[in-house]
Amino acid sequence: MRVRDVALEILQTAFRLIPWPTEPGLRPVGEPGPFSPVLVTGNYDLTVRRVLRALRGVDAWLVVAPAGGINVWCAAAGGHLSTHQVVTALKTSGVEDRVRHRRAILPQLAATGVEAREVSRRCRWRVRFGPVYAKDIPGYLAGGERKTDAMRHVRFGLVERLEMAAAWAAPTAIVTGAVGALLRPSFAPPLVALSLLLAVALFFVYDRLPGPRRLLFGGAALAVSLAAVALAGGGLLAFAMAAVAVVLLVAVLTFDYPGTTPIEGASFFEQRHWRITLDRERCKGVYSCWEVCPEACYEKREGVRQVDLAHDQRCVRCGACVVQCPMDALSFEDEQGRRVEPATIRRYKLNMMGRRAVEADGERPPA
Amino acid sequence: MSSLALMRWLESAPHRYDAGMRWLTLGRVSRVHAAVAEAAAAKPEVRILEIGCGTGAITALLVERGARVTALDQNPEMLEQARARLAAAPPGAVTWIERTASEIDALPAAGFDAAVAGLCLSEMSAGERAFVLRELALRLRPGGALVAADEVQPRSTGQRLLHALLRGPQAALAWLIAGSTSHPIRDLAGEVAAAGFEVRSERRWLLGRLAVVVAERPR
Incomplete structure (x- = not known):
């Protein structure tokens, strides 16, 4: 088993540009009970094995959602790991019969595709976005499900x-x-x-x-x-x-x-000029943007419940902040200053080349 | 030629889905759609639940036959195509719902005379499919019909070999282009029966690779 694991790790690392799907469903980790945490991830074999490895010594339920067999960030951005797949996995994996709570922890990088509030509305599960990296999950669980800054940011080391x-x-x-x-x-x-x-x-x-x-x-x-x-x-x-x-x-x-790379936005199209903008009037200090931004673009303001878009030059246009903000305070703006509505960003995902099937005014381009 | 592996690529581009499917199935898909509609909407005015309606090809045939359809699809772009296709349908003939099949439990129990699943069960994982089939049974009135059309594994060894030969290159191509491929169901009729249905008939097309299973919720 160990040899197979190492061989798969090498093979999948070398050929990670192709999908490596694993069967979606419920995986008990350790000896979980009705109050053990429920973690959700996509059905990328490399990820699932890494999560299981990271969770050694932890008792939890791992729900593997159908996500096209690709990594969480790409799947979420491309619509393969969206609200639909998470709702489907939570409802059909059998986890609802095993636990006596309705709180699920998702990988933070799923935030660009999965609408937390929509999941809760549609299947009554409360979704929180946990750490970016699987290896931080035990620390996150032990620390009362609180993320440190390091757990929240992508690295390119x-x-x-x-x-x-x-x-x-x-x-x-x-x-x-x-x-x-x-x-x-x-x-x-x-x-x-x-x-x-x-x-x-x-x-x-x-x-x-x-x-x-x-x-x-x-x-x-x-x-x-x-x-x-x-x-x-x-x-x-x-x-x-x-x-x-x-x-x-x-x-x-x-x-x-x-x-x-996790540090630059895909850049083929005019959409690379889109800028993230914050409508200060609408910001009520929910901090969901600060919580899900993998590039540390946001800072909490001193003395007032609001965020500052302090480092917008780091933005890779993943859209996670726009998707999650309950106040619709965040949106993209193109070079001409035209606004792309949050509803549009929630609806239209990126294609394989990192392009959304929308123009800046929210209109669909001709097919 | 003519395996359904490339279906996944077509799904990533709803505007070319219909033409592509005709090409992939050598035109058989229209016959399958017609067979599904005929079995599901035998009488006018039936209430039909359709999951994975896609671009609405089957929905349109059902409405033509006088059925009232509740059509679900999780893909907003597919639904846009479907809405456009049925723009001229009588008011109230179709209710479009942007939801996954796993959410049909929110619909009324025993609220439908028939259920239709066209080429969508094979996209689900086995666990998801079992859940959805069980829920479909609960949405149907006793005696209501389930009509499921999907890519299946051929029954005879010879056909399976031929299938593997034809499908291999296409699956590889689909994998490269769309990053995924379809997964033919091994025993569609068996899974339908396991969910509590009584299987009435199974017809096959395309060298046994495309099946239409008609089943009934026991009275």
């Missing part, structure tokens, strides 16, 4: 960067290696190495590059690769192969870079 690099390195290395081997077997190893190095380099330097970063990154990669071919005494074909590989790899790797 060494481990997260390596994970993303692995996710892109594995498939690109397989493709370039196969294509190289078809042309000339000796091309395969350097192309595989190039894919691995580029993926790692991307996730460690790209967000720190200035200005035309794709050009800078691609240029540097090309220069280094061609120098390596020259040092190895490669022929014309090797130079051509290296150049083509670098250009294609950089294009593929940087294509959805912002969508692959």
Whole structure:
């Protein structure tokens, strides 16, 4: 079992760009009773195993909701883990027969897709958004279900960067290696190495590059690769192969870079210019935005029950704050200052390229 | 060609769902829809509960036959297409509800003469499907009919092999494009029976891969 776990962990980390669904339903963790906490997550196998690992020593009920077999944040943003799926899971998993309370803890990153108030209206479960990361759940439960700042914010540190690099390195290395081997077997190893190095380099330097970063990154990669071919005494074909590989790899790797990192909003469309705005008149200090913002954009104001949109430059436009605010005090605004209504953000999710099927005035674009 | 694995991709784009489904099923989907409507709305004025109505293809046929339909779908964009399709329906003929099938327990018990589930049960997990089928039985009056159409696993070994061959590449493609694929139900009639229905008939199309099960809530 342990060996299988490790093997799956490696496989799923390397190929996390494809879905890894696991059967939705109820999983008892430890020896849970009728008053044990109920945790909900999506049916991404990697996540479910990590949550179960993090919960060792804890007695709880884990409800796995159908979420397309992808990670919680993407599933929530894309409409695969929304109010519907959470209601469905809470009602059909059998958890209602096992516990004598109606309080469910959801991953915080589900807040962009799951409307807490709507879940409670539709199936009488009270939903709270717990920590971003599974490993913080025991601390969160032990601390009276209170989140520290660290539990509330996404990180993009060494481990997260390596994970993303692995996710892109594995498939690109397989493709370039196969294509190289078809042309000339000796091309395969350097192309595989190039894919691995580029993926790692991307996730460690790209967000720190200035200005035309794709050009800078691609240029540097090309220069280094061609120098390596020259040092190895490669022929014309090797130079051509290296150049083509670098250009294609950089294009593929940087294509959805912002969508692959937790620190930049997906950026293909005019919607990347949307700005989060706070209507001070409507803010009554519910603090749901402060509670669910994974980027720490909000601060509680001193002496008055209101928030400040203190760090809006960090916003990745996930929309969690807009979706959760009961006062509709938050909304997006486009470059022309047109408002996108909260109801629109709640209704229309992001597609795979990070685009919402709405324009700024809330109208649907022609199909 | 013609497995339903790509159905999931079509669902991500409601505006091309109908044309895509016709193409995927070599036109058979229209015949299946007609068979479902015929079985569910045998008489005019019947009250029908339809779960997973999607773009309203079956809903429209039911309304044409004079039924009054309560149609649920969780996807607002699918419902938009359905509303547009039935814009000319008589007032009161359709009630649209943006809800999941698991929420039909909020509807009146024994409040319907028939229930329809068109190509939506296979999207559910086994546990969810069992819950929904049990709840459907409770929404029907005794003697009420359930008509379920869905992608199923073929019965004969030869057909299953052929199915696997045809479906494999499409499932892979659907996986790549939509990040998901459909899950044919192993024993639709058996699951329907397990939920307390009496199965009356089962018809199959497309080399045994598309089934229409007609069942009845015992009197």
